[in-house]
Amino acid sequence: MAAAVRAFFVAPALQAGQEGDPLKDFFDTWKFKILVAVAVFLVGIMAYAGANGRLTAAPQELLSVVLTPFQKVSAALSGGVGSVWEKYARIDEVMDQNEQLEAENAELRQQMVDYDRIKAENDAYKALARIQDKNSEATYASAFVIGRDTMDEFGGFTLDKGTADGVAVNDAVISDRGYLVGVVVEADTTSCKVMTILHPSFNAAGVVSRTRENGIINGSSEYAGDGLCTLTNLERSCETHKGDQVITTGLGGVYPPDLLVGIVQEVVPEASGKSSIAVIKPGADPRTVKHVFIITDY
Numbered sequence: 001m002a003a004a005v006r007a008f009f010v011a012p013a014l015q016a017g018q019e020g021d022p023l024k025d026f027f028d029t030w031k032f033k034i035l036v037a038v039a040v041f042l043v044g045i046m047a048y049a050g051a052n053g054r055l056t057a058a059p060q061e062l063l064s065v066v067l068t069p070f071q072k073v074s075a076a077l078s079g080g081v082g083s084v085w086e087k088y089a090r091i092d093e094v095m096d097q098n099e100q101l102e103a104e105n106a107e108l109r110q111q112m113v114d115y116d117r118i119k120a121e122n123d124a125y126k127a128l129a130r131i132q133d134k135n136s137e138a139t140y141a142s143a144f145v146i147g148r149d150t151m152d153e154f155g156g157f158t159l160d161k162g163t164a165d166g167v168a169v170n171d172a173v174i175s176d177r178g179y180l181v182g183v184v185v186e187a188d189t190t191s192c193k194v195m196t197i198l199h200p201s202f203n204a205a206g207v208v209s210r211t212r213e214n215g216i217i218n219g220s221s222e223y224a225g226d227g228l229c230t231l232t233n234l235e236r237s238c239e240t241h242k243g244d245q246v247i248t249t250g251l252g253g254v255y256p257p258d259l260l261v262g263i264v265q266e267v268v269p270e271a272s273g274k275s276s277i278a279v280i281k282p283g284a285d286p287r288t289v290k291h292v293f294i295i296t297d298y
Helices: 002-019 022-027 030-051 055-134
Strands: 139-148 157-159 172-174 180-187 192-196 204-208 214-218 229-235 245-248 260-269 275-282 291-297
Touching: 055 139, 055 291, 204 229, 204 260, 229 260
Parallel strands: none
Antiparallel strands: 139 157, 139 291, 157 192, 172 180, 172 291, 180 192, 204 214, 204 245, 214 229, 229 275, 245 260, 260 275
């Protein structure tokens, strides 16, 4: 160590001798200042160790003092990396759990959809049992409304049954309670479109059940906004009045006989004055039905 100190002092001195005052120039160098600080630090450590009888352990303690900050930094970094890794692994675990929960939720939602549909169909078939008591020879296809034409002011709608289910154009469509609501006008493999009894183009032979007065059931632009249809071509002096029930006659072969249509609200003369019109409130509002039966045969 003495040789190192001598070299540290002598080398700058020799160099300084070549350039000027050796001692003055050396004492002004940063190396000298560092050397003094290190010497003072070492002397302090040695004095403390000698006073406590631990002189032989001084180098180790010095090394411990020097290394302690680095050990703390290393421990902190190690702990930080471990914490980050633990959080990363935890995030993966949480994401896996979320995916599993989402899959379970999707399955439960599908089960609820299936349950709701089965319940609706069960309720509908209870109604069908009552309908079949009146016409046990007919065959029916249960159908749900899956779309409505917002541009159709007469309440036309689309059903989820089509030709694959035996549905055909001109099949009559009735409500769960057996009231006529319309007729199939278009049919493809899995769906069909229905024109309602509110549409002016709808035509079915009808009769007032009490008076047996015959007429034509059709829609009317004048009354459709209120959800009403009409029975036209009644005699001018007909006996039909408010509260009478209107049903189908079966004439023409499109609609089965005795289908319920609705109740007469009023009887008014036609513009020509030669006949009367019975304004009918349908037993089922075609604009709001959600489930119907299509009569595929009778």
